[in-house]
Amino acid sequence: MKRRNFIQKSSAAAALLTVGGLGLESFAKKTSKQITILHTNDTHSHIEPFDINHHNYPNMGGVARRATLVENIRKENPNTLLLDAGDIFQGTPYFNYYGGEIEFKLMSMLKYDAATIGNHDFDNGIDGLYAQLPNAKFDFVSSNYNFKNTVLDTHVKPYKIFNKSDIKIGVFGIGIELKGLVDNKLYKETKYLNPVEIAQDMSRILKEDEQCDLIICLSHLGYHYTEKHSKIDDLTLASKTKNIDLIIGGHTHTFLPKPTVTKNSAGENVLVNQVGCYGLNVGRVDFHFDSDKNITSKGKSIIV
Template sequence: MERRKFIQSTAAAGALAGIGSLGLLSFTAAKKPKHITILHTNDVHSHIEPFDNGHAQYPGMGGAARRYTLINQIRQENPHTLLLDAGDIFQGTPYFNYYGGELEFKLMSKMRYDAATIGNHDFDNGIDGLLAQLPHAKFPFINANYNFDNTVLEGRIKPYQVFVRDGIKIGVFGVGIELKGLVAKKHYKETEYHNPIDTAKTIVKQLREEEKCELVICLSHLGYEYRDDKVSDQKLAAATKDIDLIIGGHTHTFLPKPTVALNAIGEKVLINQVGWAGVNIGRIDFYLDSSGKKNGGGAAIIV
């Protein structure tokens, strides 16, 4: 199937996994020789435990234990699964105040996250505090538009990571929001911010042409959309090409299904974000033929 038709049909199958009582809605392609499942979270903000049963918005929802159980169930259904996070892992409960991020990273490692990008709140204990917790993360952190030269994170953060699932090469890269004015300078020190759109164009070309990736995913901590000219996931999608999926964070946006946006050459790209606090897990299913060409399809788990 052509890429445009693939994106359109896959978007109809957008995915939210509410970590509470679950129901299942399926959307299946007629032909699916290669099946890749993308699971994702964003802005979990140190919510280790579920919300109290009396919570006004999310009674009994969320929690690391339920997330772990759900992830394992989906992996049993499809072993060709990637688990990703779009940043702001830290800050929000006393677990962060007491453990400084150690518990969050250990639990994510137990869940076997494949990669995460860096959110602005992940600098809340400073760049040195983030470095101190990295040994507890058994997964890579990826960001392409922060230059960490001359900082303690130099050489420790990758611009992208290539994964292979069911014989399909998947390139995942990260971009983050401008830290100036949002994070105290003393916390990010000499970290340099580069324009995420320009960065994305360079990285995507590398992933497509040099790494020969059939799927390209952006882990973004830019925010879904703004009223001003601030760079967002929507603007990133419109200004680039060859990105299949943008997994967003920062604005805590609950999307009932992925947004279908047009890229710089009029092709469709998916944008998804699943709120905050680990209440939801996003799920997108890609189906490809043996040559890596995409066929529409997907499944959604909903509350």
């Protein structure tokens, strides 16, 4: 698969009438800073490209291609973060034989900045996940799994803050309820906390206490469920919270050609994105800040 086709490109932007009393012309003349967010989800231990004769994904994917893509984008814009929304483990013999060692080492070579935890990341048990953490040279963030009384206590952060060209970026993680998806012997005493309540608390802390300019949620809840399901999904999370600029999703293997623009509880735009599975796509979202750090969905330029 040619690299230019590896990421589907499209754009989503809303009209901006005024920003701080200034028209579009004045806004455009201000000094702009660009923050690029690259992201994956549900890679499921897929290290190599699919076979050339695969019926759905012939010769597609592969970590080597992803590495080249990420390297080129970082050269284009050093203010880039690389994030993952969980389910790194399970899906090929690489995981069966090496238990996640290769996945974490390769992600470290690609210089991932942070990841959250998916349900399949417990497939070797919480002890198996813990055993592989030394191979991960990046942080795991998860705010609604209480790991007290488990080996992961203090090893997973609720959020992490990055600073790129004086733009403060807060990233926090939200996980799906494990009961019914994962044998409780595998996650042991991990406690699941309400994702909406925790997400609202995290976004408040990052916005008000930490004074972040950009807030990103790494979610493994799933993009959208029908009304008969009582599960919280990313679109629901967006609608019931505020202060989150971007929700990067996973779990449902949803291929979105571009981020969905939806409204939060305050009526402001939120971007929700997910890029399928198996490392077939990499999401790209570009945020632009003017000299006053004005950024809302009104002024965003998104390329996926």
